[in-house]
Amino acid sequence: MTPPIEIQNLSVAYHKKLVLTDIHYTSPKGECIGIIGPNGAGKSTLLKAIMGLLPLATGTVLIDGQPIKQQRHKIGYVPQRESVDWDFPTNVFDVVLMGRYGKLGWFRRPNRADRQFAMECLEKVGMAELADRQISQLSGGQQQRVFLARALAQEAQIYLMDEPFAGVDAATEKAIIHVLHDLKQQEKTVFVVHHDLQTVEEYFDSLLLLNRKIIAAGPTKEVFQIDRLQQTYGGKLTVLSTQANAFMVR
C-alpha cells in the first residue's frame, strides 16, 4: 500500500537560510495527524513544501506515490485565516465555491451540482444560514469555518490544515472536531498544525514533533512524552502538571 505522503531527505531554505532539514517521513493512512512544534519550527513551511508551493532545496515529496504536480486534486488546504484580506467583495457561499474551481479547470463556471455541493459543505460546518453573508462581516471563528468548508468542497483525499484551532470560539472548535471525525470515517488523512498541548491526546491519532527537523513521529501514545516535547520546544517548555497535561510554552 502506498502511503498518502512520503517525504525523503527534504530540506527547505528561505533566502539561503535552511528552515527545514533532513526530513524523512512516511504518513499513516486514514488518520488525524497533529504537527506540533514551537513558533518558527517550520510547521507551515512543511505544509507548503508538501503542496509544492515552495522550491525544495533537496529531497522529494510523494503524494500517493507520485509527485505533487499530478496529485494536486488529492490535496485540500485550510490556510491560516490571516492569509487573505477579508474585505474582499464576495460572500461566504462564493468563497466555499472556490473549492470547486480546481475540479472545474479553466474557463468553466460552477454549475448547479457544484453549488449544491458547496452548500452541503457549508452545512457541515454549521454555516448554511450565513451563506449570503459578506465575508467582511464574519467573526474569526466563522472565517475559519468558511475556509474549512472551502477545503471540504475540494473533495480531497488528504487535508492539510494550518492552525485551524487558533483563537476560535467554542462553536467553531466543535465544528472542526466534528469535521475531523467525519473525514476520518471516510478514511481521509488529515494533517493539523496545532498549538494547544492540552488537547493533543484528545484530537490526534499520530503526531509529528517538529523543530527545523523531525524530533519524533508516530502514534500519539508513543510520541507524546515529556522528554520528547522538551526536546522539541528546546527548554521553552515548562511542565506544570503531568496528570492534568498542563504545559506552559515560553
Added chain:
Amino acid sequence: MTFFTQWFQEPNALWVMIGTTLLGISSGVLGSFAFLRKRGLIGDVLAHAALPGICLAFLITGSKNPFTFMIGAIVSGTLASLVIIWVTRYSRIKEDTALGLVLSVFFGIGIVLLTQIQHSHNGNQSGLDKFLFGQSAALVESDIRVMGISAVILILITFLLFKELKILCFDPQFGAILGFPMRFLDLLLMFLLVIAVVNGLQAAGIVLMAALLITPAAAARYWTERLDHMVLISAGIGALSGILGTIMSGMIEHMSTGPIIVIAATCLFLISLLLAPKRGLISRWIRRYQFQKKQQIRTTKGRESLE
C-alpha cells in the same frame, strides 16, 4: 441644446466621445482587478514606463503612426512589469520599492530619449510630448478603431478568465493549490493592465492615466459587495467619466479633455465615498449616531429601573 447640436456637428467630436468612453470602460474593468490585487500604483508605473518605448519606437521607425507608438509602449510596459515581478521575487526588495524604482528608472530613460529627439532636426514635429499630458481632441477614427479593438479584447479575456482572476486577487496561494498557474495569471493580469494603460495614453496622457485606472474601481467598491457587480459599476463609472469629461471640455474653451475626465472621475469617487449605502461615509455616520442614541436610551432606562 444648441450647444450639443453645434458640438456634434464638429467632425471629430463624436470620435473623441466614443474614444474616451471606450477608454473609461477598459480602464474601469482592469482597474478593479489592480485595485483588489492591491496594486493601486501599478497604473502610474506602467504609464510612466511606456515613455521610453514610445520614444524608441519613433527613433527606430521614424514614423508618427499611433500603432507604432502603441507597440513600443506595450513592449516597454511589459518589460517594466517583468522587472517588477522579478525584483520582488528574487531580491529582498518589497513590491512598493520595486514599483518606485521601475517608475523612475523607466521614466528617466524616457525623458532622456525625449530630450534627444526634440533637439534633433525632425524632433519638433514628432508630437511625442503630447503623450505626457495627452490630447484627446486629436483622436481620429483610426485611433478609435485601435482603442475599440483592444477594449473588446480586454473585456473578453476578463469575462473568460473571471473566476481565475478572482482567485488571483482573493487568495493566490489557494489558486496555486488548485492547480492554476498563478505566476502566469499574475503576468497575464499585468499584461492586460499594460494594454489598458497604453490604450489611454494618447487621450489622457502618462500623468493622468494612473488616476483613470484606479479611481473608477475605488469608487465602485463603495457601491457593492460582489466582484462581478464591482467590475460592471467600475466600467460604468469609467465610461461616465469619459462622457462627462468630453462634454464639459467641449463647453469650456481651451480646455483639454484628459484632465476634465480625471476630474469627472474624481467627482464620481467623492460622491461614492459620501453617499454610497452601507459603505459610504454618511451612512456610516448615521449608523453610528443611531447606535449611540440606542445605547443612551438603554443606559437611561437602566438607571431609571435602578432608581
